[in-house]
Amino acid sequence: MEKTIQEDLSFNEETIRSIFGHEAAEDEDIERLKRYYVKTEIFNSMRSSIPLYLLVGHKGVGKSALIKVLSLEDKDECNFPIIIQPGDVLNINIDTNNFLQRIRDWKEGLSKIIFKELLYSVNELVKTKIENEKMKKWVDNLLTLTNSVFGRKISELQNSYLDLSHSEITAFFKNSLFEEKIVTVYLDDLDRGWKNSKTDIENLSAMLNAVRDLSRDTSNLRFRVGLRSDVYYAIRTSDETTDKIDGSVLWLKWTNHEILVMLIKRIETYFGNTFDEKVLLKSNQNEFQPILNKVFEDRFNGKGHWENAPMYRVLMSLIRKRPRDLVKLCTLAGRNAYMQEHSKIMTSDLEKSFLNYSNDRLTDTGNEYQSEFPMVKELLLKMKPSQNELAIGEPCRFTRAELLKKLDEVSSMSHFYFVDGKSVTSSTLSAFLYKINFITARKQTQQGIKRIYYDENQYIYNDFTDFGFDYEIHPAFRWALPPANISSLFQQIELSEE
Structure with a gap:
């Protein structure tokens, strides 16, 4: 429903959606999403030939949207994108207490899913008229190869892929013909239903180890894994083996x-x-x-x-x-x-x-964060400005000492706890509020207020260290902390710099 001339707008639901898009951009019409998507440095990094990247970011930063645009470009270049979501991994048997066995189960399960999805993509190509002669020749050769290696047609293998061994599939992936194409595996939204339990952490940790192994075993397999920032940190701080993938992490952040x-x-x-x-x-x-x-x-x-x-x-x-x-x-x-x-x-x-x-x-x-800190909503609401802070005239804005003092007062009247057993102090609460973007660091510039987010400066994650910044509750939350006078917020909140 796009317009070619300027006219008076009627902001009905269709117009709103057509202009501003879907809140979950991955649910957007793919062609429209591709036209308005802004390709940042992170996008270009994800497009590179590096075998493994973990795309980490808060909810709402566009991890799934980026994956959707990337997969479309893969198809345009006659490569094979494979998107794996939670429902696809339900049948992987990871019910074991042996961590190494769990990694092996993930490797075998993912290999079979990748193989199945690849067969599906090729079979769909067979059903259509392939205009690209080079691609047509490649598909014909792959059909011949599949029949000779497995003794079955692709349509038959789609129903019996579970019977194949990991070694058979790996050998097929390493065939010189298959290696002419890049297969990028996108694991998205696998943290759905995350409870921050020991089992959740061990499962995803084993999955990341398995993906790392697979990306090294086969040269034309690339993996891109989307994870929420809180999930990544839970895994990173609980399993020492994940230090090997820390260098593969890309933070999805926007200016x-x-x-x-x-x-x-x-x-x-x-x-x-x-x-x-x-x-x-x-x-x-x-x-x-x-x-x-x-x-x-x-x-x-x-x-x-x-x-x-x-x-x-x-x-x-x-x-x-x-x-x-x-x-x-x-x-x-x-x-x-x-x-x-x-x-x-x-x-x-x-x-x-x-x-x-x-x-x-x-x-x-x-x-987003109750799995880490179950009483997070109560904590945020208790950050409402006190009468004292209102009287001073700068509510929701603190020096380091003022913020720590306020959190001492808030925590003294509550029974807060972190799921992982970390002690609740004014310092750990400050670090937590900064990490979830409720609190931002701030500094005054000639162009306005520069708000500094955790994704940009992560130095106070483990300890709320003083680097000379003031801190404030982000304006996005101010109306939810009922002020005595709504209009006073416009006097209190300074605009961000240009």
């Missing part, structure tokens, strides 16, 4: 500028306009204003630090450098615009969305 460019691309593709992504990435943010004006009011007609600010600075100040945050915020504002029959998203539409947006961020954070 606000890259996320804004993605929004610009979404708007431009909606209106059928052309653009150069490289030019957009090098542009100043204020150059995007004419494009944003097609959808948003030009300036934020609010109060305090936000008065007359460009709309993009307001948007960027409220997101946690996660694309999903921006989609959520714009979607909520678009729905308010629809109810008010506005043809652009106005200041009032955004303001009405802040409470729901903030509540959703708090709920999502609680769901």
Whole structure:
């Protein structure tokens, strides 16, 4: 439902989805996702010939979306992407207390799944007319090879692949004909249902060891594994064998500028306009204003630090450098615009969305980290500013000493605990709040407030060390910590730098 000319917008659900996209970008129409996706350095690294990468990041940063775009490009280049999700590994028998046996079970189980999916992909090619002559010749040769090695056709092997041994499959993978093609295996969302239990940790740890072995055994097999950051740390800090894969970790992180460019691309593709992504990435943010004006009011007609600010600075100040945050915020504002029959998203539409947006961020954070810290929602809500902090005039903003003191007070009235048995102190709570992006480090610049996230500076994960920064509760959560006066938030929250 893309437009080729500018016209007054009606922000119904179809229009909102067409402009801003799906909150879960992996559920987006693949062609549209490919058109507006911004390819960062991480994307290029994932495209490289390195055998193994672990893609680690918080929920909402776009791990599954990146995998979906990568797999499409693999197909375009006549290679074979294989996406493995939780339902695909249910039949792998890993019910053993022997860790080495569990690794072997994962290797054999994954090998068979990869083999099955490869056969399926080739069989689908056989059913279609292959226009690429080189590819057609390769498929014909593979059919002959499969029949000679296994004595069965591909269609028959699809139903009997479980009978094959790991050594038979490995030998097939190493055949010179097969090695002409790159097979990239994407293991995505395998942390679904994660409980942070000893069994969960051992299972995923064994899986990572198995993947590492497979990536070394076969030259044309590449593995890309998507993991939530909390899951990765649980495994990394519980199993010493994972130090061998630490060098294969890529943190999926975005700058606000890259996320804004993605929004610009979404708007431009909606209106059928052309653009150069490289030019957009090098542009100043204020150059995007004419494009944003097609959808948003030009300036934020609010109060305090936000008065007359460009709309993009307001948007960027409220997101946690996660694309999903921006989609959520714009979607909520678009729905308010629809109810008010506005043809652009106005200041009032955004303001009405802040409470729901903030509540959703708090709920999502609680769901994401409760397996590590079961009372995380209670902890976040108890960070609400006290009367004392309100009287001083800088609530939700702390020096290191002030933050530690507040957490001493909060924890003294609660029975907090970490699932892994780590002691609960003001320092460990501070490190935890920083890791989950509830607290950000901050410094003042000439362009505004620079908010520094854990993904960018991980030096305070194990101990909340003083590096001369102040700290603040991220603006995305402020409306969920009921202030005495909503309008006071605009006086308290300073806008992020451009």
